[in-house]
Amino acid sequence: MNELGRLEDLPQDYRDDLSALNLVPLWPSLRAVLPPAVPTRRTLPTFWSYQALRPLLMKAGELTPMDKAERRVLVLANPGHGLENMKASPAMYLGMQLLLPGEWAPSHRHTPNAVRMIVEGEGAYTTVDGEKCPMRRGDLILTPTGLWHEHEHAGDKPVVWLDVLDLPLIYYAEASYAVEGQRQTVQPGHGEQAYARGGVVPTAVFERSRKDYPMLRYPWADARASLLALAADRADLDAVQVTYVNPETGKDAQNNLGFYALMLRPGQTLRLPARSPSQVFHQIEGGTELSVGDTSGATTFTLAEADTACAPGYTAVSLRNLSADQPAFVFIADEAPFHKKLGVYENRG
Numbered sequence: 001m002n003e004l005g006r007l008e009d010l011p012q013d014y015r016d017d018l019s020a021l022n023l024v025p026l027w028p029s030l031r032a033v034l035p036p037a038v039p040t041r042r043t044l045p046t047f048w049s050y051q052a053l054r055p056l057l058m059k060a061g062e063l064t065p066m067d068k069a070e071r072r073v074l075v076l077a078n079p080g081h082g083l084e085n086m087k088a089s090p091a092m093y094l095g096m097q098l099l100l101p102g103e104w105a106p107s108h109r110h111t112p113n114a115v116r117m118i119v120e121g122e123g124a125y126t127t128v129d130g131e132k133c134p135m136r137r138g139d140l141i142l143t144p145t146g147l148w149h150e151h152e153h154a155g156d157k158p159v160v161w162l163d164v165l166d167l168p169l170i171y172y173a174e175a176s177y178a179v180e181g182q183r184q185t186v187q188p189g190h191g192e193q194a195y196a197r198g199g200v201v202p203t204a205v206f207e208r209s210r211k212d213y214p215m216l217r218y219p220w221a222d223a224r225a226s227l228l229a230l231a232a233d234r235a236d237l238d239a240v241q242v243t244y245v246n247p248e249t250g251k252d253a254q255n256n257l258g259f260y261a262l263m264l265r266p267g268q269t270l271r272l273p274a275r276s277p278s279q280v281f282h283q284i285e286g287g288t289e290l291s292v293g294d295t296s297g298a299t300t301f302t303l304a305e306a307d308t309a310c311a312p313g314y315t316a317v318s319l320r321n322l323s324a325d326q327p328a329f330v331f332i333a334d335e336a337p338f339h340k341k342l343g344v345y346e347n348r349g
């Protein structure tokens, strides 16, 4: 590829004339915005130890009361994007959120799509669109764009969850805002009961649900049981993986980010292909060695329970279950639905 002209090759008076008319020559920047074959990625392989961050999160509980925080969160920021930009990847925001016994995080709704993956604690609820969802370790609870949600905690120990939002994307689109609201009235019905069995959906007098988000809570007990059943049924299967979907449409559970659970058999090493989206890994059970990149330049992290890591797009990843006799379970979030909407999704093998 031939060298293109540089900005400093142009006479200063010509550059000044361009600037005065809000004009910019493309050629000095062409290779930067359209690099050869592989995009420029600011996302760095990054690891967040839960054991290391937990004391700082608990300290936030002492330092900042709920009315001064509204949402008491430590953001898992990728240094490649600049910590102050609060991004794990171009489209993903991650935050560890703490709710103490007796606290209430007031009702609001916002344009970014959020999910929470429950990390520890018992006795907290999140009410989403009038559905009261218990929060237990490993549960995935959706708070999609525009739906009211609030959190309350009736237990006696701290509750922590991992928030995953498409906030950087919605903020980039200049479409990010929130609305405060009143406490919600709890309505009857639980999506995880209505859609508890694959292949059948509620059909009241031949009518299917018209809700955009018919299922809001995906209990870990059910996802785990699905993975174990799949592993037992298909001893030949390398990747024992499930996707969190909208049970009415079979499509991704949310608009822009994809959510998955993966089981590694005892001692198993699984290589995931280089795909265009960035991805996030959160250890639900067991321990996993995560290698991001190929053998020539891999970054390796050891994920213990509740640890989180992120990997840039166009990068192969391999996961090794550190236990020889127990399965390991990993929650994955990625930007695949967004890439598919843009028409840029690739799997490079």
Ligand SMILES: [Fe+2]
Residues within 6 Å of the ligand: 108, 110, 114, 143, 149
């Ligand atoms: Fe929220």
